[in-house]
Amino acid sequence: MMASCRILATRLRSSQILNCNLPFNLSNNCSISCQTVKTLRLFNSTRSSSTETDRLYTEKHEWVTVKGNVGIVGISNYAQEALGDVVYAQLPEVGTSISKEDEVGALESVKAASELYSPVSGKVIAKNSEVEETPALINKSCYEKGWLFKVEINKPEELSDLLSEDKYTEFLKTDNH
Incomplete structure (x- = not known):
């Protein structure tokens, strides 16, 4: 995945992710699945959080x-x-x-x-x-x-x-x- 996709995915609101349709288009050159977006948000939220995620x-x-x-x-x-x-x-x-x-x-x-x-x-x-x-x-x-x-x-x-x-x-x- 291109770096720009990762950056755009982290800026999405939860409601956008929960209601997205496959494939999820972030820009002209960036199309990723909803599951990938959800995973990126989970990973990025844990990187900026001082608490652990669920086990x-x-x-x-x-x-x-x-x-x-x-x-x-x-x-x-x-x-x-x-x-x-x-x-x-x-x-x-x-x-x-x-x-x-x-x-x-x-x-x-x-x-x-x-x-x-x-x-x-x-x-x-x-x-x-x-x-x-x-x-x-x-x-x-x-x-x-x-x-x-x-x-x-x-x-x-x-x-x-x-x-x-x-x-x-x-x-x-x-x-x-």
Whole structure:
């Protein structure tokens, strides 16, 4: 997408986005979908906001919160309960480039082992060394102290593929998880 499209998309009012028809024409040389505009607004609003967005989930039970262009990744409460007492955490190394759905690490518990997948593409900029030293933090506080790694997001449009908390809760009620 051209830079001018990105700038124009950030200036749109919410009502324009919610009521737009595909394709959405921003100028003579710029035509993008409504979903792309919504994703850009989400990404740009998080870049200028000091608060985190709602937690987004994968169907493999990882979550990501976004602050600026940084995603903080962990596993859901459902996942940590299914695993049981986590005794080992292998996290991605800082500096590693990762793609959405890449296997980036592993968690082991007294009753199971599970691969860890990235919910977004980017570069790992931090890992939670406290979790590597004390994996039980995942069980005690999977959304706070038990986060796993931080990634500098390079494809913010991927966020629109993830599940909101409400959609994730509905997903858990199905037999597909």
